[in-house]
Amino acid sequence: MSSPVIVLVGPMGVGKSTVGQLLADRLGVGYRDTDDDIVTAEGRGIADIFVDEGEGAFRELEKRAVRTALTEHDGVLALGGGAVLDADTRALLAGQRVVYLSMDVEEAVRRTGLNVARPLLAVNPRKQWRELMEARRHLYEEVATAVVPTDGRTPEEVAEAALNAL
Numbered sequence: 001m002s003s004p005v006i007v008l009v010g011p012m013g014v015g016k017s018t019v020g021q022l023l024a025d026r027l028g029v030g031y032r033d034t035d036d037d038i039v040t041a042e043g044r045g046i047a048d049i050f051v052d053e054g055e056g057a058f059r060e061l062e063k064r065a066v067r068t069a070l071t072e073h074d075g076v077l078a079l080g081g082g083a084v085l086d087a088d089t090r091a092l093l094a095g096q097r098v099v100y101l102s103m104d105v106e107e108a109v110r111r112t113g114l115n116v117a118r119p120l121l122a123v124n125p126r127k128q129w130r131e132l133m134e135a136r137r138h139l140y141e142e143v144a145t146a147v148v149p150t151d152g153r154t155p156e157e158v159a160e161a162a163l164n165a166l
């Protein structure tokens, strides 16, 4: 049984995969992403799972994927933006090095506003972002051992700040 070197949490579009891969390269370890694990295991995209079975079913798959990855992976692990909604997942993150990549709402709208492939933002991105951030910010903060703001920073700068924050 192993444990990740770093777990990345934060909203969708904040750059967890890009920064996670940079961090993994810098640390000479592997990179893993629970969204990718779910897509591989299910053989279909996240948006399709939401449409076919609903968010609740996706959250169950996500909870299992996070639990498995936390015990199997010993590199950098990025979690989907909503993984922290689950109380059992939050409990599993206690004792891990968890970096919360944060961004403000306007930055989030700029980065993902037109991306209709993301099922949680399809109707009114700015309003939905505000609600998502209000509902989740404290959950990210609860599990985080370090918070790294990403607004106005390149992925390389964010990765550097994350390494310094460890």
Ligand code: S3P
Pocket: 010, 011, 012, 013, 016, 035, 046, 079, 080, 081, 082, 083, 118, 119, 120
């Ligand atoms: C979600 C974030 C997505 C993906 C799904 C739901 C969320 O992951 O798990 O669309 O609830 O915030 P990313 O944060 O990797 O985009």
